[in-house]
Amino acid sequence: MKKICLLLPNGFEAVEASVFTDVFGWNKDVSEGSTELVTVGTRRELKCTWNFTVIPERVLSEVTVEEFDALALPGGFEQAGFYEDSFRSDVLEFIREFDKQGKIIASICVGALVVGKSGVLQGRNATTYNRSNGRRQLQLAQMGANVIPDQPVVIDRNIITSYNPSTSFDVAFALLEALTTTENANHVKRLMGFHA
Template sequence: MKKILLLLADGFEAVEASVFTDVLGWNKWEGDGSTEVVTVGLRDKLTCTWNFTVVPEKTIDDIQLEEFDALAIPGGFEEAGFYDDAYNEQFLNVIRHFNEQHKPIASICVASLALGKSGILEGLNATTYNHPASIRTEQLKNFGANLQQKRIVQDGHIITSSNPGTAFDVAFLLLEILTSKENVRHVKDLMGFI
């Protein structure tokens, strides 16, 4: 069984988290059965962007990082307090741990800025929310990343993406890394993506 740590910052965007629980959950029950997602936050209760409350299964203090095979992080909104958690040292240390172990790290949209803040994107190809009116791409470059104007960028074991519209593709790419192309095709078919 592959255990995926779904790391949630306060103010995360629910749809960007749910793609991981759905895709990896469908795989658990209908695919090759090899994936299990554990939702983890810095506190017992989190508020999503646009205000509904989520109770993660565990807090960072409750878990052993060594037990997990991959890390997934949804983005969120500054107005909802996303960066208060995403730039917290405890949060960043989780990212650093997975990077040191060369385990897959999948981020959606501005979650790549937490990766950048942690220092792991220095000299790597990456992307983040890239709407022309947004300041996020400049912020990513300031963390030392080589900004790529692509929807999804994979550099080694790290996946970054440019907007919420990439969310399902990022989740399927993580599933492919953890299982196989054939298994992803099977799950996509069952979920109506093929």
């Protein structure tokens, strides 16, 4: 069984987290059943970008990288405290350890900025939010990443990044494919009504 940590900082964007819960839920209950997703919060109760409240299954202080095969990280909004929470030293160290162990890290939109802040994108290809005059992509470049500005999803070895919320399902399916098989990912896509 492959285990995925869905890391939820305060201020995360709900839609970007829900794609992981749905894709991996469908795989677990309707398809081959080889994956389990665990929601891990930076605190016991989280507020999403627009005040949707979430209670994660576990908190960061209760888990170790060794328990998981992959890390999934949604983006969020500065006004909702996303960067304040996600740039914490324990979050950044958690990401560094996933990369050190060669485990997959999948982020959506500005989730890549958290990955970049950890230092693991130094000299590696990545992308992040592509609107707002490229401000967030410039920020990621200043963190040492080689930003690919016009590519919706960028995969560099074990790290998946994407450039806005519209790519959310693409990232979730890319992670499912990496943890299972292309055939299985396409099967889940078809079950969910996507053309595969």
